[in-house]
Amino acid sequence: MDQLAGAVRRCGNPVVVGLDPRWEQLPAPLTNAMLGEPQERAGAYLAFCQQIIDVVAPLVPAVKPQAAFFEELGPVGMTALGTVIRYAQDQGLLVILDGKRNDIGSTAEAYARGWLGRRDSPWGADSLTVSPYLGEDSLTPFVNVATQRSAGLFVLVKTSNPGGGLLQDLVADELCVYRHVAELVDRLSAETVGECGYGIVGAVAGATYPEQLAELRQAMPHTWFLVPGFGSQGGGAADVAGGFDEQGLGAVVNSSRGIIFAHQREEYRGKYDDSQWQRAVEEATHDMIAQLQEGTPVGQLSRKLP
Numbered sequence: 001m002d003q004l005a006g007a008v009r010r011c012g013n014p015v016v017v018g019l020d021p022r023w024e025q026l027p028a029p030l031t032n033a034m035l036g037e038p039q040e041r042a043g044a045y046l047a048f049c050q051q052i053i054d055v056v057a058p059l060v061p062a063v064k065p066q067a068a069f070f071e072e073l074g075p076v077g078m079t080a081l082g083t084v085i086r087y088a089q090d091q092g093l094l095v096i097l098d099g100k101r102n103d104i105g106s107t108a109e110a111y112a113r114g115w116l117g118r119r120d121s122p123w124g125a126d127s128l129t130v131s132p133y134l135g136e137d138s139l140t141p142f143v144n145v146a147t148q149r150s151a152g153l154f155v156l157v158k159t160s161n162p163g164g165g166l167l168q169d170l171v172a173d174e175l176c177v178y179r180h181v182a183e184l185v186d187r188l189s190a191e192t193v194g195e196c197g198y199g200i201v202g203a204v205a206g207a208t209y210p211e212q213l214a215e216l217r218q219a220m221p222h223t224w225f226l227v228p229g230f231g232s233q234g235g236g237a238a239d240v241a242g243g244f245d246e247q248g249l250g251a252v253v254n255s256s257r258g259i260i261f262a263h264q265r266e267e268y269r270g271k272y273d274d275s276q277w278q279r280a281v282e283e284a285t286h287d288m289i290a291q292l293q294e295g296t297p298v299g300q301l302s303r304k305l306p
């Protein structure tokens with residue numbers, strides 16, 4: 001989280017660009033004359049992600065590749081994912097791998113060793129999204145590996161999807177289940193606090209539940225948030241404002257489709273044709289940065305920059 005806080009300060013914004021390549025939505029110049037076989041798709045996903053990274057690397061602190069779209073393609077997809085991770089890091093970005101992994105402790109350790117650590121793992125992600133529902137003994141191996149390898153975790157606490165409340169909002173011992181998860185995560189984070197005041201165990205809390213996000217900010221003083229749900233899922237700057245601390249730190253905000261497929265959005269479609277899709281990505285990224293700087297405590301960061 002110290003690395004993430006440093007990157008956020010350097011960029012003056014907390015935007016994470018989600019790399020969720022979907023074949024049907026790729027810009028036409030990347031798929032022309034292709035049939036959509038896994039090998040072709042993997043090549044197109046790699047080119048698409050690399051060209052997004054080229055645009056956003058000077059602007060934002062991190063990207064979040066979504067493993068699902070690469071796994072769907074089998075081994076060629078996973079090879080492309082590995083190349084995307086390394087390419088992003090070579091361009092100076094931190095990589096949050098969105099895999100939502102977990103299992104019993106001994107298996108969890110294999111996931112952690114596989115995904116986490118730039119120098120020590122085959123995939124080399126800087127952090128990984130993790131599910132908490134197997135309990136504390138399933139999180140401990142991730143915490144141990146992440147600690148050894150200067151990596152981080154983001155544990156699902158309050159997810160952005162409409163159905164998340166079915167289990168997460170159940171009340172047990174007078175507290176919603178997501179608040180119990182929050183207590184566990186913040187305790188683990190408190191044990192690993194770095195110079196920035198946050199520990200290595202972050203939390204996922206969706207932009208689509210702004211009240212709960214603000215409540216969690218108070219309840220989880222040691223925990224950095226990954227906030228998905230901005231843009232395509234309906235979240236805006238006002239919704240994520242409660243996720244930050246008073247310095248404008250403590251949260252990063254992800255947008256995937258809203259940025260990477262900006263060439264299809266009404267605001268940008270008329271300005272840029274399909275061959276100019278990278279310019280749409282750039283403008284959408286600048287627009288999101290401006291919205292967060294104007295509508296959230298993130299404005300504090302940019303004022304501090306020289």
Ligand SMILES: O=C(O)c1cc(=O)[nH]c(=O)n1[C@@H]1O[C@H](COP(=O)(O)O)[C@@H](O)[C@H]1O
Nearest residue numbers: 066129159160204206228232233255256257
């Ligand atoms: O862990 C995540 O990133 C995540 C958690 C959550 O609660 N909601 C959520 O949307 N996500 C991920 O964030 C991304 C959101 O994509 P967009 O809706 O296109 O911005 C997807 O990759 C989701 O899998």
